[in-house]
Amino acid sequence: MRNTLFIFDIDGTLTDSVPMYLESVTRSLAALGIANIDTDYNNYKHHTDSYALRYNYERNFNQGFHAGLLDDFENDLVYQMSRFDPVREIEGAKSLIQFFREQEVPFCFATGALPKPAMIKLDQCDIWYDQNLLSTSKTHESREGFVNDAIRKAKSYYGKKNFDQIVSIGDGLWDLKTAQNLSLDFVGVGDKNKQKLIAEGAKKCFTDLNEFKKTLV
Structure with a gap:
């Protein structure tokens, strides 16, 4: 081997x-001001955090997001995860x-x-x-x-x-x-x-x- x-x-x-993290993703997207979140994550084109952010941001605001928003998303995910048990x-x-x-x-x-x-x-x-x-x-x-x-x-x-x-x-x-x-x-x-x-x-x-x-x- x-x-x-x-x-x-x-x-x-x-x-x-998985359940905790998907809920954290949803909460973090909402924290960034995204109101209409597609939570059917299993059917996304890419099953990734970066795609979830871009896809939901663009479909809500009809514009691309700046690079720093991914850092904000990542940091808020850390916060959202802290609200759950390990x-x-x-x-x-x-x-x-x-x-x-x-x-x-x-x-x-x-x-x-x-x-x-x-x-x-x-x-x-x-x-x-x-x-x-x-x-x-x-x-x-x-x-x-x-x-x-x-x-x-x-x-x-x-x-x-x-x-x-x-x-x-x-x-x-x-x-x-x-x-x-x-x-x-x-x-x-x-x-x-x-x-x-x-x-x-x-x-x-x-x-x-x-x-x-x-x-x-």
Whole structure:
């Protein structure tokens, strides 16, 4: 596995944070003065924070937003998250990351969230990360964009020109579609979307990360 790269989604894959975080996104959009918010997030063109802000801002105000607004959005997300209880890990997440570190298996993180909220969720679950291995929608609105960025960062971090295999690990259909679009292998996590993932072509799906880890040892 030492020349296999594992790319982890965060919300719903490593941290049990999806309902809380979507509510935080809605509250933060409202705090920026956006009255008519499309909360059907699962059907967005891009399942990312940066797209949620641009899409809702432009459809409300009929104009593009300035770059600083993304920073304001990110900072307000931190505030909104502080109003909720800390999130918990998806079963086996902390243990799997620690196992990869001990076995020197390359891994990185790719999330549709913005950097500060992403790190807060990992911190609350005591899951190890390095910011140099974290790619977010702060710089890439599309999932393909920040997943490719995660691969680039991982190559630099681990001193690799290439990986023999790249495995994307996620819980949502958007994670699967991104992996398919980039010709990456995919592992599904969680029972909520399991049947949908299988129907769309996922060949490996596990209830939690403890179950997935058993296939590696």
